[in-house]
Amino acid sequence: MNSGEPAESLTQAQRWRETAGDAWARFHVEIDATFAPFNDALIDAATPKTNERVLDVGCGCGGTSLALAARVAPHGSVIGLDLSPAQLAVARERAAASKLAIEFRQDDAATWRADAPFDLIASRLGFMFFADPVAAFVHLRGQAPGGRAALLCWAEAEANPWMRLGRESAQGLLDLPAEPPAGSPGPFGFDDRDRLFRVLTESGWRSVEIARFDTTIAPAGGAPADVLRLSMKLGPSAPAIAAADEPTRAGVREAMAARIAAWTSGGRVTAPASAWIATARS
Numbered sequence: 001m002n003s004g005e006p007a008e009s010l011t012q013a014q015r016w017r018e019t020a021g022d023a024w025a026r027f028h029v030e031i032d033a034t035f036a037p038f039n040d041a042l043i044d045a046a047t048p049k050t051n052e053r054v055l056d057v058g059c060g061c062g063g064t065s066l067a068l069a070a071r072v073a074p075h076g077s078v079i080g081l082d083l084s085p086a087q088l089a090v091a092r093e094r095a096a097a098s099k100l101a102i103e104f105r106q107d108d109a110a111t112w113r114a115d116a117p118f119d120l121i122a123s124r125l126g127f128m129f130f131a132d133p134v135a136a137f138v139h140l141r142g143q144a145p146g147g148r149a150a151l152l153c154w155a156e157a158e159a160n161p162w163m164r165l166g167r168e169s170a171q172g173l174l175d176l177p178a179e180p181p182a183g184s185p186g187p188f189g190f191d192d193r194d195r196l197f198r199v200l201t202e203s204g205w206r207s208v209e210i211a212r213f214d215t216t217i218a219p220a221g222g223a224p225a226d227v228l229r230l231s232m233k234l235g236p237s238a239p240a241i242a243a244a245d246e247p248t249r250a251g252v253r254e255a256m257a258a259r260i261a262a263w264t265s266g267g268r269v270t271a272p273a274s275a276w277i278a279t280a281r282s
């Protein structure tokens, strides 16, 4: 069996500063198309108001920051915070073109301090990677005195088959790193609703409410060839797939294409997806 990269040796922060962040930057258009339903649901839950000051945690290429900034215009503003220089470069370009009041900072959301308090802390899939989540959420609460939070993360892996596509397609072909124990920092770090509730409550957030958001996603917009291209390059198994030899990669591609075909109807791919949306007051 082909062995993948020693992914266990990288911390989540390193991975985002380097390979994962670079991949998300390269595919930002496809990613925003994939997560459009999540964006809409998060913004609805966040209820951003004109003039508010918003922090977008783990903003990536700024898709959510832009949507938030449009909602708090004309006098409100958004700061997007992320570790990945490649994604922030894309985000800055998009913000400049938008003329909205958005600034991006490269820093760790678990420790970065703002000059002025926020009304709203929002995040689309950007807060499951903290090494010490309670400490991070205590810190974030301190950045929004009297404010609120709206946070969206993946629910259980079983309810999100597209997120499993790389691993399941590579099964038996590649020696993938073992899956991390439940609750470890990573995409599914808060897949357990009770854990998310506990972390937010222990961090001092009040009126914590967590709702399941079930939807379907059309990865990369839903054209089967685009779904395949994106799925080979993005996600926790992507570095191991990329590091494999060509015959192995071809095997993974074939297995992936068969799974994608099962989600295709009328030439368009849609896969079920499920997220938790937490709202809270500081």
Ligand SMILES: C[S@@+](CC[C@H](N)C(=O)[O-])C[C@H]1O[C@@H](n2cnc3c(N)ncnc32)[C@H](O)[C@@H]1O
Pocket: 013, 016, 017, 021, 024, 031, 035, 057, 058, 059, 060, 061, 062, 063, 064, 081, 082, 083, 084, 087, 107, 108, 109, 110, 123, 124, 125, 126, 127, 129, 130
């Ligand atoms: C799954 S991506 C989501 C990006 C973006 N919110 C989106 O939905 O497109 C997770 C993001 O969180 C960022 N991130 C992870 N840990 C972070 C930390 N401690 N501080 C700031 N950003 C972080 C990563 O760099 C990455 O851009």
